[in-house]
Amino acid sequence: MKNLVISFICFLGGYLLVTAQDNIIINTEGRNTVSLNGIWHYIIDPYETGFYDYRFKERRENDAGAYWNAPVLKEKTDWTEHGFKDPYPIQVPGDWNSQDRIFTYYEGTVWYQRSFDAPKVKKAEDVYLYFGAVNYETHVYLNGKKLGMHKGGFTPFNFKIPKELLQKTNNNLVVRVNNNRYPDEIPTVNTDWWNYGGITRDVKLVILPETFVQQYHLQLDQKQDILTAQKKKRFTISGWVKLNQLVTGGKVSVQIPELNIYEDYEASGDSVKIALQAKKIELWDTNNPKLYEVIISYNTDVVKDKIGFRKIEVYGDKILLNGRQIFLRGISIHEEIAQEVRRAHSKQDAVKLFGYVKELHANMVRLAHYPHNEYMPRMADSLGILVWTEIPVYWTIDFGNQEVYKKAETQLKEMITRDCNRASVIIWSVGNETPVSDTRTTFMSSLVKEAKQLDDTRLVSAALEVHYIDGVNYVDDPLGAYTDIVSLNEYLGWYGALPDACKTAKWETKYNKPFFISETGAGAKGGFHDVKEMRFSEEFQQWYYQEQIAMVKNNFPDNYTGLSPWILMDFRSPRRNNPEYQEGWNRKGLIDDKGHKKLAFYVLQQYYKEIEEQEKQGDRK
Template sequence: MSLKNIKVIIKIASLLVINILITHSTHAQWLVANVAGRHVQSLNGSWAVIVDPFDVGESNWKPIWKNQHATGAHDFYEYAFDDAINLQVPGDWNSQRNDLVYYEGTVWYKKDFNYEPKAGQRSFLCFGGANYITDVFCNGEKVGSHEGGFTPFQFEVTNKLHTGKNEVIVRVNNQRRVDGIPALNYDWWNYGGITRDVDLVSTPTQYIQDYFIQLKRNDTSHITGWVKLAGVSHPTQLTIHIPELNFKYTAQTNDSGKANISFTAHPKLWSPTNPKLYKVQITTDTDTISELIGFRTVSVKGTNILLNGKPIFLRGINIHEQIPQRAGRAYSETDANMLLTWAQQLGCNFVRLTHYPHNEHMVRMADKMGILLWEEIPLWQGIQFSNPVILAKANRLLDEMIERDKNRSAIILWSLSNETTPSESRDTTLRDMAAHARLMDPTRLITSAFNHVAYKGNTVTIDDSLSKVLDVVGVNEYIGWYTPWPAEPQNMVWKNPFNKPLIMSEFGGEALYGHHGSKDTVSSWSEEYQEQLYKNQVAMFQNIPFLVGTTPWVLADFRSPGRLQPVYQQGWNRKGLLSDKGYRKKAWYIMQQYYKQKENNQ
């Protein structure tokens, strides 16, 4: 055997070991789909907390997760939840307490709740998200860990609960990591805490674990997918019922509980102008679950994106998961409604959820409102692609994102990354991720946002070679802000050697709301300069024949510790079309007018 082959075998073995270690040490298994459709006991509300800046609470001599109390004359413990501060869950700790605004470290959460287990019932702790490393303990026993701040995770606690009072203790640490996703530096606030809903879900012993029910790609009358049952060891029958279509379909699982499904139906197609959702009910002898699902197709033909077989222009906006007025993480249905309503008022039919999967309320709200979505995992600049653990972590985050949202018709694009630097290790990682995403979900398109283009005179050429493995190319360009205009905007020429649809995934510049000045001076930080920049961008867009969508950066000003300009930024990225109070800047109206024209021409 050659030395080259030996090295390849060693590399593969190393990757397998890394995947095994990550799976067993951090990956919470996907146990329950559609939490909202189950029998749920919410654990949201006030949680007692202990702030642990030196992260000593897991040490053997004072493990906080045991929540021990002094009962005898010689008992002594240097912690207590009894007189602790409280934080609201869901919610970040940074916006709830002034002393935690910049805090990066460990906080311990505790919640007591009453419960009555029943025979023939299974119980699961389901977290919508917590940033970044989370360890979960139930009644004095560790049930699991999770890494990642923006995807859901779950643990079975059937054998950990008892009748009466029960206790959950959660350790959350939001310290940035060189081997994390995202890594050490990124352009948004590092909100820590249990930032999304926490639910205790009860199911039968044999239950409907997961399902994927969507139209087959490029076929508006053929529904395909699968249903997975848990707790079964022999073939089991199930029924899919869509009452409004007067349709029933019966299937039988294999021994492992999975049934592939395929049937003909003629649903009204979901679209931004008609966001039709159908009640889909799945039934077995022991369990029933229902969910609202829309049916639509999305595909690429040449340099066009086709929705339900017809070309569509994506009138978009980037949105961060933050409510600017309260300078905190968005987490509720009310928050989702406000952000998406702003997008619709701008004239959007499309939103890029940046730079991470947003909370599930956002995705489900978009389904109801008819807003198409780009959803991505936080591979944002500075990622340590040469570290082999990154691919395993990234694929796990892809799994968790797709597992949660695969039945949402609003999502048409899974995005792999944002502004990553080309290298052999990056290219290999993103190629593998693209293949993994397609294996997980063959019905949607794959994209990524790059900022590597070549300027020559008045010509801009898309030159990131990873574009060839994508269905749609996303380009972040800041001509007029970080890069001067190389020519008059209307004379700019874009070249696309990959012959694929282009979404201008980021563009814009900063302005402080209410600050006025020169429209020609970039350093003015004025609304007038931002307004003129957008006029120039729109002029350039008219000459890009393969442009199928635009998503300005960004809907609203958002907090970012790296923004250090003491007068105009003050820790905020000011590229929003809306201010940190939700007020419209002049540039808002330029995009609103552009989108109105595109809508009229659609």
């Protein structure tokens, strides 16, 4: 038995504990839960009548006109101007835009309501209300009392339900959701994707002991040389376990039965540092995505998870997975099911999207431009697909506003907290295509440093800017000095010039780091065929990919380490208004909005198959 007493920890070997989003419960799949998914009711409230009175002041808690209070009508003379009932049903999880034509372009406030009976709980148990994500600003009320609020459209949050507030039956749950865009929010007003509003991910009650394992992070210790560890068959697994509150005793247990690991730690405070020795670990990689059952417990609270162990690192200008160079055969994805014009949210949606990824022979996805639902990285874990995930610091963020920075940092912490145990996630990205300035670089580099403090078991990057200097595409974005890899978006042959401009293009980087193309692509309307010079034809997009692939093979620097073209499928965007070819769709997908593969899909597929075969034959270093 190992004994370790830690009363208060701010930093442990690269793991920042107490300053993370300490109230988030991770791995709700491994808990005792009751789903609140299904049919809710709604009120559309563009004037914010349910939240503000006619003087535009926030309503008092017991105000009968507040939409979080259920109207009580006893006499014919009683009146109300709101109520939740049929025929206004709405599906949760799901965006509101796809559920009724009245919502298609709607941005504003919608109130959600449903009733539920209290779950069976023991005397020493509590009930938490958990949301996978709600876009964007959320206020939550139960039985007329406010539980709390949250900002951020793509990360989880939860509230403890006071025992005295929970009724045995007919609990009235009301959620105010607002997806308006503002200059001082993350993302800001200017994006290139659809602003799907609503309760877009799972909602559940989580039943837990009064003291429970709230968060944990386990991974191979980054200080060990992985090839030596494999040779000697001695590995160190390090990390931490965090409880939801301070304790003065009890045991934190960590078990990995398949590795014959059974360790106990004495707990004091709210956090315990973990260090485990293991033999013969089968490392997680793209060809063998091995996952181990991990059981973490504190007294009577038991949490089970499946975790893969691997080491991702940069060595010079190469990316190494478990000590061996890896080439990223990537593709970018939006969290959208194009055929149904809706936000993706389920395990079945993840199966559909990753089916296309596997068919493409990709080994990596860039989940753009925000954290996707939890089913995506979990499925990537099981399939051996590497993941780049990012926060929506996008384009024209107010980089000089400290409050905006705090919002970005909060979303970064929430993303890392949720997915820190997913072996597939190898890159935390802090933003996309942010314009270069000293203020912006300070903002962005601070996020890079924060990500590295929160988690030292992954790489940190961002989509950088590229400049055209003396006939050379030169990557000298000052943010590149802070990121682990040099990632950039390039559209040579689509925005300006034609694809054959790739033949004479020259590329150089200021940094001796892995060089990764985080986006490249051209638009094409599925089924539209013409000569290759005709923009928006499938032939033009096919030509674009042919020239791009020839360029990366022949004209790219030696530190070229992969790409994630833009994008797997067409997706909705109000910016794209060509009436003949776009009609509100970004058409850069390799698959169109009906699910049909375009000609360019097969060009990229062939390129990836060639690389995959070279790797199998050992021809590619």
